[in-house]
Amino acid sequence: MESRTLNAIRRLLAGLLLIAGSLLPAAASPVTLQSLEMGYNRLLLHFDRPFDRGNVHHFVLHGTxxxxxxxxxxxxRLGSRSLAKKLQYGPQIRSIRVAQYRRDTVRLVIETPEAYAIAHYPLKSDTYLIVLPKGSGGGPGSIRGLFASIGSKKTIAPGKTPTHKAVRHTTKSGKRKSNARKPAKSRLMKERPHSPHRRYRIIVDPGHGGHDTGALDPSRRYREKDAVLQIALRLRRHLKRMGFDVVMTRSSDRFIxxxxxxxxAxxxxxxxxxxxxxxxxxxxxxxxxxHGIETYFLSPARSARARRVAAKENSVGFTKYYRNSMNTFLKTLTRSKIILSNKLALDVQRSILANLRSxxxxxxxxxVxxxxxxVLVGAEMPAILVxxxxxxxxxxxxxxxxxRYQDLEAKGIAEGIARYLRNRERELE
Ligand SMILES: [Zn+2]
Incomplete structure (x- = not known):
């Protein structure tokens, strides 16, 4: 009899505490994010006290x-700045970063090369769960922690032994590690965009090549494939000087x-x-x-002029099969994807003109x-054609x-790309 009453009181008290606990964080002093724990496909956030899920504001940014x-x-509040540093994850995740974004707001950013179905919910009153891409947490092939993952786009495929290239890259990111750690805050959170470029990889695609000469002047001495390769090689030089990682689809006179x-790409x-x-x-x-300079971005929309230029550039290898798959792809293009390519095109065009006109x-x-x-169809990234x-x-x-003209034009393209990326970074801050 007595013990039953006691139990009832105990339960009542526990219930009251639970209610108080869930009310407190919103009303009173901030909770502390004490640690992050990596699971097979989930990230656990441990707080010092009950955490109100109403305090979670989640959004996704994709573009670059x-x-x-x-x-x-x-x-x-962030318990420690180095919370995310010890986390280990595979190539499904590029980085997990956490910082005191505002006085009372902690920002956690999970960056992945591919989209995945994210979910998040409270696991316990003081533990919040965020779903990660499958198999990203630990296991063989996982790469180390926070800064190691920066720029690790050429990650080692799981199950593959590291190639010479991959090994070289590891040492490279080791070097980056010390650079990146200096401000103690991830660049995404605080650092001003001065050396942002190392994280980005630019694919430079010189048109035509080999038996495909591209456009010719009436004398046939001036060939498109030669001019664009020279400009593209200069573009590579400028981008590298700015710290970008550059990959060329061709760097010699060959057909692709x-x-x-x-x-x-x-x-x-x-x-x-x-x-x-x-x-x-x-x-x-x-x-x-x-004469003049034009920059195009991929879109199903088409003016007569755009159609003419597209027909010219599309002519090589543009069979009925590809026309069909292109139409399918164009239908899947989302508005936001088109807008990003459009913005990129605007920044590049503006920058080319400014450089050349100087x-x-x-x-x-x-x-634009x-x-x-x-050539822009199927690219999973903002894509333009200059x-x-x-x-x-x-x-x-x-x-x-x-x-000299080639070099200025290449510099213009590089600076336009940098400006575009800087603007996207600002949107994250
Ligand atoms: Zn062309």
């Missing part, structure tokens, strides 16, 4: 070839099928895809008139346009082969 799952934990170029986990081309007019009567007169702004280019000038124009074709 990666997916960032952001969790803002309101009314929360269009669909292989974007597939390669996807395999290499590029953050940006930029295809370099030179323009031409169909009718010779217009050859002395048409030294040259008569640089025509051909504008949407177009259904086959028509660097008209190879059919009497003096512009000469500029296209002038080293």
């Amino acid at each position: 070839g990666s997916f960032r799952y952001v969790f803002d934990l309101k009314n929360t 099928k269009l669909h292989r170029r974007t597939r390669y 996807n395999i290499k986990h590029g953050d940006i895809f930029v295809s370099i081309h030179a323009n031409a007019v169909g009718r010779l009567s217009r050859a002395s008139v048409a 030294r040259y007169r008569g640089v025509e702004d051909g504008g 346009r949407p177009a259904p280019f086959w 028509e660097t000038g008209y190879i059919t124009h009497p003096w512009e074709k000469k500029r296209l082969f002038n080293p």
Whole structure:
């Protein structure tokens, strides 16, 4: 009899405590995020006291070839800055970062190369669970911790022995580790964008090559494939100097099928895809008139002009089969994807013009346009195609082969890319 009463009281007290516990964090002093624990496919957040799930604000950012799952934990303090440092995870995760984002807000960012179905919920009153990509937590093939994962886009495939390249990369990221740790806060959270580029990989795609000469001037001495390769190699130099990781689809005079170029870009986990081309007019009567620089981004929308240029660049290897798959892909393009490529195109076009006009007169702004280019189809990252000038124009074709002009144009493209990425970073802050 007596023990039953006692039990009832005990239960009542426990219930009251639970209620008080769930009310307290929102009303009173912040809870402390004490530790992070990695499971096979989940991340556990341990708090010092009951944590109110109403304080979780979650959103996803995708745009630069990666997916960032952001969790803002309101009314929360970070127990230690190094919470995420000891975490181990596989290549399914690029990084997990945590920082005191605002005085009362802790920001946790999980960055992955591919999208996955995320879920999150309280496991216990003081433990919150976030689902991670399958198999990302520990196990063989996992790479170490927070900063080791920065720039580790060329991660070692699970089950594969590390190649020479991968080993070299490991030492490279070891070096980055010390650089990145210096401000004690991850760049995503605080650091101003001065050396942001090391994390990004740019795919540079010089158009045509080999038996595919691209556009020719009437004399056939000026060939698109040569001009664009030279500009692309200069672009690589500028990007590398800025700290970017650069991958070329071709760096010599060889032919590569269009669909292989974007597939390669996807395999290499590029953050940006930029295809370099030179323009031409169909009718010779217009050859002395048409000149200037145009930047295109992939979109199903099409103007007459965009259609004409796309038809020219699409002509190689553009069979009925590919036309069908292109149409399918275009239908899956989301509005947000199109907008990001559009923004990239705008930044690059603006920057090319500013650079060239600082030294040259008569640089025509051909504008930024949407177009259904086959080479941009299938890219899982913002993708643009730059028509660097008209190879059919009497003096512009000469500029296209002038080293100084090529270099300025390449610098313009590189700076445009950097500006675009800087703007995306700001959106994260
Ligand atoms: Zn071309």
